[in-house]
Amino acid sequence: MTQPHWVIVGGGTAGWIAASALTHQFNGTGIRITLIESSNISTVGVGEAVIPPFMTFIRNLGINEQEFIAKVSGTFKLGIEFRDWSKLGEHYFHPFGSLGRSLNGNDFYHCWLKASHEGDAGDLLDYSPAKIMAAQHRFFPPFKMPAQSGFETANYALHFDAGLVAKELRHYAEAKGVNRIDAQVAQVITDSTGKITELLLDNGQRVNADFFIDCTGFRGLLIDQALASPFQDWSEYLPCNSAIALQSEHTGSTPPYTTASAREAGWIWRIPLQHRMGNGYVYCDRFCDDDEAIATLQTQLIGKPLHDPRVIKFTTGMRRASWKKNCIALGLSGGFLEPLESTAIHLVTRGVQFLLELLPDLTLSDEQCESLAAEYNRRLLQDYEEIRDFLILHYCLTERDDTEFWQYCRSMQLPDSLQARIALFKARGQLPPEKDELFKKDNWLAVLHGMGIAPTSYHPFTNQLPSHQLQNALQAARQQLQTGVQSIPTHDDFIAQFCKSP
Numbered sequence: 427m428t429q430p431h432w433v434i435v436g437g438g439t440a441g442w443i444a445a446s447a448l449t450h451q452f453n454g455t456g457i458r459i460t461l462i463e464s465s466n467i468s469t470v471g472v473g474e475a476v477i478p479p480f481m482t483f484i485r486n487l488g489i490n491e492q493e494f495i496a497k498v499s500g501t502f503k504l505g506i507e508f509r510d511w512s513k514l515g516e517h518y519f520h521p522f523g524s525l526g527r528s529l530n531g532n533d534f535y536h537c538w539l540k541a542s543h544e545g546d547a548g549d550l551l552d553y554s555p556a557k558i559m560a561a562q563h564r565f566f567p568p569f570k571m572p573a574q575s576g577f578e579t580a581n582y583a584l585h586f587d588a589g590l591v592a593k594e595l596r597h598y599a600e601a602k603g604v605n606r607i608d609a610q611v612a613q614v615i616t617d618s619t620g621k622i623t624e625l626l627l628d629n630g631q632r633v634n635a636d637f638f639i640d641c642t643g644f645r646g647l648l649i650d651q652a653l654a655s656p657f658q659d660w661s662e663y664l665p666c667n668s669a670i671a672l673q674s675e676h677t678g679s680t681p682p683y684t685t686a687s688a689r690e691a692g693w694i695w696r697i698p699l700q701h702r703m704g705n706g707y708v709y710c711d712r713f714c715d716d717d718e719a720i721a722t723l724q725t726q727l728i729g730k731p732l733h734d735p736r737v738i739k740f741t742t743g744m745r746r747a748s749w750k751k752n753c754i755a756l757g758l759s760g761g762f763l764e765p766l767e768s769t770a771i772h773l774v775t776r777g778v779q780f781l782l783e784l785l786p787d788l789t790l791s792d793e794q795c796e797s798l799a800a801e802y803n804r805r806l807l808q809d810y811e812e813i814r815d816f817l818i819l820h821y822c823l824t825e826r827d828d829t830e831f832w833q834y835c836r837s838m839q840l841p842d843s844l845q846a847r848i849a850l851f852k853a854r855g856q857l858p859p860e861k862d863e864l865f866k867k868d869n870w871l872a873v874l875h876g877m878g879i880a881p882t883s884y885h886p887f888t889n890q891l892p893s894h895q896l897q898n899a900l901q902a903a904r905q906q907l908q909t910g911v912q913s914i915p916t917h918d919d920f921i922a923q924f925c926k927s928p
């Protein structure tokens with residue numbers, strides 16, 4: 427059987443993630459992979475925080491985690507601190523991993539609700555091991571902690587230099603046989619059925635392939651410019667459409683978390699790396715012009731800026747069909763949800779996962795390939811919608827009305843799916859059953875709780891637990907974390923010992 431040739435266009439984070447995963451999986455099958463990137467067209471240059479599934483992605487490639495972290499100037503991320511989102515002056519933490527452990531088979535959150543109704547049960551986040559470590563700038567891999575220590579149910583991800591990640595994955599992919607061409611794609615040739623057959627490069631080379639992956643970023647060279655796959659715009663729900671990115675010197679101790687501080691027309695990120703701090707203001711230019719946004723960001727910098735501010739424009743939404751004909755769009759060419767929960771790189775790895783599960787090959791008819799494409803697009807839409815709703819949640823529950831931006835966020839129309847979820851939660855602290863979702867019940871709980879939403883009652887089964895027993899168990903759990911955290915190294919010490927950049 428003839429083996430297909432896959433061509434990836436674009437060598438940003440998306441392109442090299444796709445190349446690494448495909449070459450790893452295709453190993454021994456004889457399938458060829460070529461990646462075309464142009465060193466004259468820069469990558470988007472942001473995307474420096476990820477979420478826990480990225481760790482699984484790296485491990486599945488067989489990459490040593492600590493060596494990888496050292497090479498990409500990485501730091502650990504236990505969650506995100508949100509400042510000024512519900513009201514000015516209030517903050518909350520969205521941790522990775524669990525929020526407490528069930529008690530005698532009863533759901534932890536409902537136990538905590540009952541205990542809070544009856545007395546002082548502390549804050550919900552006092553039971554999150556990731557939050558307890560983060561608050562003290564401490565870190566140790568939870569899976570290496572003893573079972574029953576209370577910390578084994580935390581989880582983590584990374585902050586890193588996106589350029590160094592692309593470089594590392596490029597080494598990995600090229601070592602496994604991916605052929606890289608440094609040239610610009612000047613023309614995309616399609617046949618009478620609309621399939622892409624060939625790419626014409628600016629060095630005169632012609633590249634034929636059977637399947638194409640578009641990783642050309644916001645340009646969408648194949649999926650948009652050649653195949654005109656329509657874009658579904660979600661700006662009405664997530665109005666931010668601009669960002670200023672500005673790196674600065676890193677001073678002081680390194681927090682093992684991202685900070686997201688709400689501002690007049692959006693929010694400012696702060697992402698600590700080993701050698702610098704990433705900063706950015708994500709905003710809606712209907713409520714704040716670019717110069718104003720640059721000035722706002724500059725006043726918030728802690729260390730000296732390392733370059734001039736960069737303005738990036740985007741539209742929140744996704745392609746109706748990210749897989750069209752023989753082309754699959756991954757990364758920014760396929761869609762973008764603003765970076766509040768650092769989900770874009772995750773969506774690249776999900777796209778790769780679905781692609782490998784549904785892999786098209788040369789034995790299939792066009793009709794059969796279209797069935798696979800429809801399923802791929804359905805799965806991706808489900809992921810995007812779930813993440814979209816989760817992001818909107820951070821905005822729509824605000825009590826802020828100090829600027830036009832926040833007034834808009836408070837009053838905007840919500841998707842039905844999100845309205846139903848919030849209503850269910852308010853009714854009695856329930857959330858839909860978890861399926862193959864990225865954000866689990868505890869993630870939703872952290873944000874709902876952080877934004878000040880509390881159900882009026884708790885599940886009646888929890889009444890089986892006698893009050894004194896419940897209070898004692900909760901107090902012991904809080905105490906265990908407070909005592910245990912003292913023996914965990916500081917984040918900076920852990921990095922210095924195990925994954926320091928050269």
Ligand code: FAD
Pocket residue numbers: 435436437438439440441462463464465466467468469470471472473474475476588609610611612641642643644645647669706738740756757758759765768769770771772
């Ligand atoms: P790009 O990085 O733009 O790469 C495009 C590639 O295509 C380049 O290599 C370029 O040379 C090549 N190319 C383009 N045209 C041609 C051509 N004609 N011929 C040959 N090559 C071509 N994601 C996260 O997960 N976490 C975050 O914290 C996060 N923060 C973000 C903040 C902002 C403000 C923005 C805008 C995005 C953020 N993202 C984040 C998203 C993340 O940056 C991207 O998902 C990720 O970098 C992938 O980008 P990409 O590879 O699709 O595109």
